Amino acid sequence: MSLDKLSSEVIERELSGLPGWTLREDGAAISRSFRFRNFSQAFGFMAECALVAERMNHHPEWFNVYSRVDVTLTTHDAGGVTEKDVKLARAMNRAAGRGD
């Protein structure tokens, strides 16, 4: 998978197919806040995403408090958003059951 940084135009196009995700103001990361019914659901989501992330060798920055999970994705090596981030975001939406 390419590690080339995506242009804002390409990111915006990708985000149109990624409900809930937005481009950070500095353009270097995408983020989304997920809400669940309770902690158990939220952590179940995190566990599924952790396995995907480990398999991709591409990991999120994320914050959890009770039923909320705030995620930021960026590719440090590329200094911005790459296809890896888009792919992980897509997998996270699927894991949250709201990906369509």
Add this chain to the structure above:
Amino acid sequence: MSLDKLSSEVIERELSGLPGWTLREDGAAISRSFRFRNFSQAFGFMAECALVAERMNHHPEWFNVYSRVDVTLTTHDAGGVTEKDVKLARAMNRAAGRGD
């Protein structure tokens, strides 16, 4: 378990037995940053703590990026730090294998 807010004196005494934990400046929470070898170790720690937290019905606020896990514990109902936070912090230190 009591939900009474602990005094600063009691918290400081408890923290002396909790390596790595510090009282937040406003006195209303305790926090610690944990470091691991990699994401897998960090998330394994989080999974173990999640089970403890769920069993206690007392949940952390935490942020993870790769091998780092930053934890904040507070008891919202009490508006500060209670025995529940101390107990969860102790369990987290044990889970991280650095509790003694």
